[in-house]
Amino acid sequence: MRVLALLTVILTGILLFFGTQDMPNWADPNSPASIHVSPRYIEKTLEETATPNVVTSVLADYRSYDTLGETTVIFTAGVACMLILRIRRRRRE
Amino acid sequence: MTPQSPVLLVVIPLIFAFLTLPFGWWRKGLCYPITLVALSLSFLASLHTLHTVITTGTIHYWLGNWEPPWGIEYVVDHLNAFVLVIVSFVSLVVAIYSKRSVEQELPEKIVFFYCVFLLQVAGLLGIVVTGDMFNLYVFLEIASLAGYALIAIGEDGAPFASFNYLIFGTIGACFYLLGVGYLYVSTGSLNMADLFQILPDLYQSKVVLVAFAFFMVGVGLKMALFPLHVWLPDAYTYAPSTVSALLAPLMTKVGAYVMIRIMFTVFKPQFCIELIPVTTILGWMAAGAILFGAVMALAQTDLKRMLAYILVSEVGYIALGVGLANRAGLTGAILHILNDSFMMLALFLVVGAIMYRSGKREISQLRYLHRRMPFTMAAFVIAALSVIGIPPTCGFFSKWYLILGAIDASQWAFVAVLLVSSLLNVILFFRVIEHAYLEPDEEHAGGGSELAITIEEAPLSMLVPILIATAGIMVFGVLSGKIISTVIQFAVPKCF
Amino acid sequence: MFDFILSKYNYWIYIILMMIGFYAMIGKKNLVKKIIGINIFQTAIILFFVSTAAKRGGTLPIVEHAHGHGIHHIHAASYVNPLPHVLMLTAIVVMVSTLGVALAIVIAIYRRYNTLEEDEILEQRK
Numbered sequence: 001m002r003v004l005a006l007l008t009v010i011l012t013g014i015l016l017f018f019g020t021q022d023m024p025n026w027a028d029p030n031s032p033a034s035i036h037v038s039p040r041y042i043e044k045t046l047e048e049t050a051t052p053n054v055v056t057s058v059l060a061d062y063r064s065y066d067t068l069g070e071t072t073v074i075f076t077a078g079v080a081c082m083l084i085l086r087i088r089r090r091r092r093e
Numbered sequence: 094m095t096p097q098s099p100v101l102l103v104v105i106p107l108i109f110a111f112l113t114l115p116f117g118w119w120r121k122g123l124c125y126p127i128t129l130v131a132l133s134l135s136f137l138a139s140l141h142t143l144h145t146v147i148t149t150g151t152i153h154y155w156l157g158n159w160e161p162p163w164g165i166e167y168v169v170d171h172l173n174a175f176v177l178v179i180v181s182f183v184s185l186v187v188a189i190y191s192k193r194s195v196e197q198e199l200p201e202k203i204v205f206f207y208c209v210f211l212l213q214v215a216g217l218l219g220i221v222v223t224g225d226m227f228n229l230y231v232f233l234e235i236a237s238l239a240g241y242a243l244i245a246i247g248e249d250g251a252p253f254a255s256f257n258y259l260i261f262g263t264i265g266a267c268f269y270l271l272g273v274g275y276l277y278v279s280t281g282s283l284n285m286a287d288l289f290q291i292l293p294d295l296y297q298s299k300v301v302l303v304a305f306a307f308f309m310v311g312v313g314l315k316m317a318l319f320p321l322h323v324w325l326p327d328a329y330t331y332a333p334s335t336v337s338a339l340l341a342p343l344m345t346k347v348g349a350y351v352m353i354r355i356m357f358t359v360f361k362p363q364f365c366i367e368l369i370p371v372t373t374i375l376g377w378m379a380a381g382a383i384l385f386g387a388v389m390a391l392a393q394t395d396l397k398r399m400l401a402y403i404l405v406s407e408v409g410y411i412a413l414g415v416g417l418a419n420r421a422g423l424t425g426a427i428l429h430i431l432n433d434s435f436m437m438l439a440l441f442l443v444v445g446a447i448m449y450r451s452g453k454r455e456i457s458q459l460r461y462l463h464r465r466m467p468f469t470m471a472a473f474v475i476a477a478l479s480v481i482g483i484p485p486t487c488g489f490f491s492k493w494y495l496i497l498g499a500i501d502a503s504q505w506a507f508v509a510v511l512l513v514s515s516l517l518n519v520i521l522f523f524r525v526i527e528h529a530y531l532e533p534d535e536e537h538a539g540g541g542s543e544l545a546i547t548i549e550e551a552p553l554s555m556l557v558p559i560l561i562a563t564a565g566i567m568v569f570g571v572l573s574g575k576i577i578s579t580v581i582q583f584a585v586p587k588c589f
Numbered sequence: 590m591f592d593f594i595l596s597k598y599n600y601w602i603y604i605i606l607m608m609i610g611f612y613a614m615i616g617k618k619n620l621v622k623k624i625i626g627i628n629i630f631q632t633a634i635i636l637f638f639v640s641t642a643a644k645r646g647g648t649l650p651i652v653e654h655a656h657g658h659g660i661h662h663i664h665a666a667s668y669v670n671p672l673p674h675v676l677m678l679t680a681i682v683v684m685v686s687t688l689g690v691a692l693a694i695v696i697a698i699y700r701r702y703n704t705l706e707e708d709e710i711l712e713q714r715k
Contacts, residue, residue, distance in 0.1 A: 005616035013608045019303030020604070023278060025596040027643040029666050034644055036281025036291075037162050038672045039665030046652060046663070054650035054671040055678075063675060065156040065165045069219070069231035070679045072107060076212045076235050077686030079114075080242030081693040083205035084252075227676055234683045238690050245694050252697040253710055259691055260614055263627050270634055270680065277673070278641050 096145050099154045099167045102138035102181060103219045106131050110211035117204030124207040125192050131211055132185040135218065139181040143174040147579060153224075161224075162287045168224030172427065172584035176221045176350045179434050183342050184214040186438065190558035191335040194445055198333045199246060206246070213239035213339065217347050226273045226283045226359075229351070233269065233315070236347075237262045240340055247332040254327035261324040265314030268307045275304035285359050296364055305364075308355050309371065316348025318412050319382030319405060326389075326401040334445030337397065341404050341441050342434040349411045349430060353423075356415065357586040366418050376416030380510045382409030387517035396454045396525065397444050400437070403480065403521070406514060407433045413507060414495050420589040422498025427581050429491035432479070432569060436488060439476035439562035443469050446551035446559060462529040465549045468556055470529055472563040477522035479566045482515050487570035599640035607633035618707045620698065624691045631684040635677045642673040650674070 024031035041058050051057040059067055109131030116123040145152060146169055154167035169177070188210070199206055216236025223229050241262065245255035277283060279300040280291045295301050310321070317325040325345075329337045356365045356372075365371040386406025393399040411433070414426025446469050447462065448454050463470045479488035492511060499507040550556060569576065594601070610633055613626025650671040652663060695705065702710045 002616050005612060008615060009608050009612045012611060013604055015303055015306060016600075016604045016607070019275060019300050020597055020600045022299040023597060023600055024641075026599045026640060027645040027647075029644040029646065031278070031641070032281040033278055033641055033673070034281070034665075034670050037283075038281065038670045040163055041671055042650060042652070042665045042668045043663050052652040054652065054668065055674050058671050058675045059678060061157065062159050062164050063227075066228055066231055066675075066679050069228065069235065070682045072212070072215075073231065073234055073238065073683050073686045075111070076209065076216075076238045076242075077689045079205055079208050079212070080238055080690050083202055083209055083242050084245045084690070084693040084697050086202055086205065227679075231679060231683070234686070238686055241690055241694065245697060249701070250714060252694050252701060253714070256620060256691070256694050256698060259687070259694060260623055260627070263630075263687055264611075264614060267630055267634060271637075274634065274638055274641070277638075283672075 095154055096141065096152060097154075098138040098141040098145065099152055099169050099222055100156065102135045102142065102177065103215055103222060105134045105138065106211045106215040106218070110208050110215065113204060113208045113211065117207070121203055124204055125188075128188050128191075128207045128211060129185075132181065132188050132214065135214070136178075136181040136185050139174070139177040139218075142169055143178050143580075146171055146174040162282050162284045165228050166224045166284060166286075167222050168286065169222060170584070171580050172350070172353065173221055175427070175580050175584055176347070176430060177218060179431055180214070180217050180221060180343055180347065183434050183438050184217075184339060186558045186561055187335060187339045187442075190338065190442055190445070190555050192554045193552050194333070194335045194449055194555065197449060198335075202246065206243075209239045209242050210335075210339070213243060217343055220347055221350060224285050226276065226285060226288070230266065230270055230273060233266055233351075236344070237266060237315075240344060243336040243340070244328050244332040247336065249331070250327065251331035254324075254331045258324040258328040261314050261321070265311045268311030268314070272304045272307035272311060275300050275307065279304070285354070288359050289361070292359070292364075293361060296368055302369065305360060305369070305371070309352070309375075312348055312352045312355065316345045316352060316412075317405060317408055319378060319385050319409060322382070322386075322405045322408070325405060326398055329401040329404065330395065330398040334397075334441070334448055338438060338441040338445055341401070342437040345404065345408050346411075346430045346434055349408065349415075349426075352412075353415055353426070362418065362586055362588050372416045372418040374416075375412055376504065376507060379409040379412035379416050380507055382406060382412065383510055383514045384517075387514050387521065390521055391517065391524075394456055396447075396456050396459070397441075399456070399521070399525075400440050400444060403440075403518075404437055407437065407480075410491070410495060410511075413511075414491075414498060417495070417498040417502050417504065417507070418589075419498050419501050420585055421494050421501050423585045423589060424577060424581055425491050425494030425498055427584050428487075428494060428573060428577065431576070432487040432491045432566070435562055435565040435569065436476050436479050439472055439559060439566060440480075442555070442559045442562055443473045443476070446555045449555065450549055450551060456525055456528055459525065459529040466551060467548065469551050469559060472559045473529075474526060475563050475566055477518075477526065479570070481518045481522060485567065485570045487566050487573060490570060490573040599643075600637070603633045603637040603640065606636065620695050620705045620707065624688065624695065627691065628684065628688060631680070631687075635680060635684075638673040638677045638680070642670040644669050 042054050045051055045054050045057045049057040049061045109127055113124050113127050152169040156165045195206055213236055216232050216239055219232030220229055241255050241259045245252045279295055279298055280288055282288055313321045329341050383406050386402045390399045390402035411426045411429050414422045479486035482489045482492040496508055496511050607630055610626045610629030614623050617623055647667055647669040650668045702713050
């Protein structure tokens with residue numbers, strides 16, 4: 001079992017290593033991620049959302065639906081914990 | 094004006110999930126009607142969405158009115174809308190069924206149960222409706238977390254089964270997220286339609302190849318495709334019967350939907366077929382799943398565990414249709430998403446009803462069930478006939494298209510696999526039906542025990558959903574031509 | 590060759606971290622160690638995303654002189670990419686939630702079997 005786990009991990013590592021060869025260099029200002037979608041957030045943030053902090057404007061405006069999902073995840077986790085742990089306490093009483 | 098139904102069908106269960114807590118603390122009995130109202134509204138919204146898609150074509154809904162590559166977009170085409178209706182209808186049927194079963198199995202946790210139940214449905218619907226890779230991940234996690242919790246509250250072995258599911262599910266979700274990250278690094282976009290435009294220039298990039306590999310493994314784990322199914326049998330055996338009936342039809346089908354979406358509408362079909370032989374590998378894995386699931390199901394003595402292995406085999410059918418990568422194969426796969434949802438729904442509902450009445454689910458203990466629960470067992474037989482693939486039940490038609498697809502692709506091995514699996518299913522279900530219907534000779538001769546058997550049919554709130562699911566199996570069988578001509582032929586990617 | 594390793598060093602670090610976490614998830618027998626593995630794995634992914642946001646010569650994505658100087662042109666190249674940061678804020682929350690649910694399940698397991706070792710639990714389940 002342990003050998004199998006190790007093999008899986010090494011295989012995944014090799015796959016990731018293989019993929020990394022074509023990755024853009026670290027901190028490359030011309031990487032695709034830096035030039036395709038994100039410049040608009042930085043350039044238009046004041047004009048469109050009046051918020052100097054770009055992370056805030058993306059989090060709470062451009063992609064705010066993800067943030068709704070995020071809060072729902074926390075809510076789910078909270079209710080899930082209560083759901084899992086509740087009956088055990090009752091049973092012990 | 095853009096119709097609001099695509100977003101409403103996700104947000105309604107979400108809002109009502111929040112509402113169940115305060116109302117539930119006030120009056121426990123309110124949770125059940127609140128759930129029913131929420132899922133009925135959600136189902137109506139999904140019907141409206143499907144209707145709009147059929148009449149006016151693909152819906153693009155910009156959340157917050159930010160245009161797509163920058164904001165999040167809901168894209169509903171024929172494939173989406175079709176799966177949405179299945180998900181919301183199946184969850185509504187399970188919700189109707191849940192009342193008595195939850196009262197018996199989880200009397201202390203009704204409030205939290207319905208809250209998580211609604212969140213689970215909202216998560217599944219959110220996965221299906223979205224057109225954004227990262228948004229899909231967020232809703233995948235909502236659905237997964239709710240799923241872990243719902244499974245963990247089952248009988249004795251459930252927490253451990255759920256923990257294993259959590260480990261594999263988290264690996265799947267993390268791999269999916271890594272795939273999203275790799276695509277983001279090489280393209281700079283998270284929007285599916287935008288990726289579809291940008292990616293063809295990058296098909297030679299190793300980053301994109303690795304991203305695709307991670308997507309396939311991640312989604313494969315979520316949809317329990319052999320050999321990544323190891324978490325499934327335990328989880329669905331020990332889960333409460335309502336939860337098995339909700340998750341078994343839906344979670345794997347939504348996984349299959351995500352796979353079709355990524356293979357054919359984020360990447361182009363020729364990428365999966367010509368550049369790297371994904372579809373061939375997928376086809377063989379699926380063939381393995383079909384045979385492995387059926388053989389393992391034969392070895393089980395526990396009815397629910399047997400159904401879980403049948404589910405592994407059914408997931409194989411969908412993957413096989415995708416792996417064939419031709420028009421008939423994909424039609425079969427998409428039709429099988431519908432058919433299998435209803436077959437699994439009916440089977441798991443029946444097992445839940447049997448457990449509710451007798452507390453037993455060993456196949457050898459099913460004796461005299463056809464007299465005690467005639468309607469339930471009739472439903473079981475119809476669902477079984479559908480799994481085997483006998484017309485006019487719906488299971489026949491999806492198998493028919495899969496076989497046509499395999500013949501089109503000249504994959505005779507797959508034709509053989511499909512036929513052999515039908516035979517295995519005949520043996521499988523005959524064993525169960527034999528125990529339930531045929532009476533042992535010695536007791537028959539005695540005659541005394543016959544008088545003691547009275548009709549103990551499942552309560553109405555359980556029987557009606559079972560009959561709805563069974564009626565669905567028959568109706569979709571009869572109407573399958575119409576379903577294909579109005580929805581599925583547009584849902585198959587254009588280039589096939 | 591040396592250049593190749595150095596210019597992509599963020600990826601090597603994240604790959605090593607991810608392999609450690611992944612091994613702990615599937616190779617370790619103790620359930621809490623598995624959960625720690627989940628966290629290491631997810632931390633590695635966060636590291637990967639955040640490292641892709643960096644731009645040489647870019648500062649943190651808060652627009653300078655935003656108030657009171659009138660609208661002036663903003664160069665995207667002088668600020669790091671904000672989107673991975675946003676995605677990872679969401680991913681961190683997901684990670685915490687998974688951790689919470691996992692620990693709740695582990696508590697339920699412990700109450701039932703009185704142990705957190707996988708092989709001992711499997712022994713008891715026979």
